[in-house]
Amino acid sequence: MTIVVATAGWSPTEWIDGLHAIDPARDVVAPEAMTDPAAVDYALVWKPEPGYLAGLPNLKVIFSLGAGVDHLTSDPALPDLPVVRIVDPDLTRRMTEWVVLQVLLHHRQQRAYDAQQQAKTWKSLRQWSAAEVRVGIMGLGVLGLDAARALASFGFPLAAWSRSPKTEPGIDCYSGEAGLAPFLARTDILVVLLPLTDDTRGILDARLVDGLAKDGPLGGPVIVNAGRGGLQVEDDLVAALNDGRLAGASLDVFVTEPLPATSPLWHAPNLTLTPHVAAESDPRALCRYVLGQIQAFERGEPLQNLVDRTRGY
């Protein structure tokens, strides 16, 4: 019942220690310490080397550390095994905190007030009520729904766009190719919580920016992306921020991470940038989640939050 923890660019120690702290009897190893690949039943992975998982002949379940699974589905040799996504209340809450913070930062013109503070300028700016600022959420999974619930409590009129049709109380739901244009046209602040798939790669481009509401109260549309960097065409976003087609943006994810020092995003106007920390989860909570699923699986119960590999999320 060995668990292997393969986390590229990230020490596995805290995961190994965290799992041991909850279940001391279980064998938990890093790839380097693994002596018998055939003994491995479970893999906890983050960006494993392509082909690595195919070398574990008795593997039963793959746990993806993080909400997205594109780091796995990009492996052409990914074994045909259940892939469990981390759906953790702690991770969801952290993501919602970040999204609400960034939406309020733009809605309340905090960056303009920051500049005024810097210049010792005392001046009140016209403040629209939340009821006048239309928020649109791309991606209506667990994270999108929780962010929607939190934003709705402030009174923002909410819409969402998803690949397949959905119905949610209090949310104006759009879907598919045909639903994208009308969704964008009524959106002042776009919150992006999409998975990265072949369909969504580069979706945040100049065309999308030009489709957002132009007549909104914020002087232009705003994009808040905590999904995946690969959704972004970053040159397009920089150009739109520079020429005012975008009034602002908050980005937590980037095509290349860490963001290279040469990127023009660092100093783009009215852009708030955080280093992929929107939903850095507490390892203790994730360890409890993974062991809980393993124990249920060993009792013969179904796994939760399985990835649909044909959809890629």
Next chain:
Amino acid sequence: MTIVVATAGWSPTEWIDGLHAIDPARDVVAPEAMTDPAAVDYALVWKPEPGYLAGLPNLKVIFSLGAGVDHLTSDPALPDLPVVRIVDPDLTRRMTEWVVLQVLLHHRQQRAYDAQQQAKTWKSLRQWSAAEVRVGIMGLGVLGLDAARALASFGFPLAAWSRSPKTEPGIDCYSGEAGLAPFLARTDILVVLLPLTDDTRGILDARLVDGLAKDGPLGGPVIVNAGRGGLQVEDDLVAALNDGRLAGASLDVFVTEPLPATSPLWHAPNLTLTPHVAAESDPRALCRYVLGQIQAFERGEPLQNLVDRTRGY
């Protein structure tokens, strides 16, 4: 049935226009345009000249523009008439937006990330969960309760302190002189929504700062004040920010407004400052509120949200 609109340092035009738009038949005037003081039944006021209201012999009700009424109770000649406070859902929502934004800004270390962005530094900082950050609210009126409800939804452990004992589900309630020390000792982020009275003037001083939790996750306590500037001993707050007894602060109100250019608050470390805009309400919404109360009063119904002048709020 004349209404006089006396708003010091603030043009009465939008109020007069706003009231006329709803009730064109009613006589609404600025003090300069008032020909007969005896014709005035209602006064909408913000910081009226001391003694001004005493010169209106048939005045029936005083409406205070803004949540606080210290600008009225400081008038020694204030007539013994009902004083109605503005309690407007729009104003409450705006205040809660500002409070949640500022609490999340500190909780999510946004200012540290801002500095990293400026320096093109990619580095994740240890992020505590909301369940580990104790928020305390001073003042449990309409505004305090709504802020508490919103903050509770993020999972912050909440306590509140008020003058008189209160009980609210999900909030650890402290009250009075004896309750202050234990309330402060368990508080990492202090949200201040107190009225300004003889009892609360200068309450945010060095002694209060030193009473806040020292062992919290944020590296020190944080103060968020949207109550009244007169609650603050500003030299004490600047000193505490400079020597690290306070890890941060967000202030929307100041002893002297506009804040003088000479104030050291403009550039105090980890201080976010906004120019008394946390709950600038929409004049249209306030006009509806005031006329609704006047119409109810003229039908013989009781006035809502009356100020208790012995308490001062």
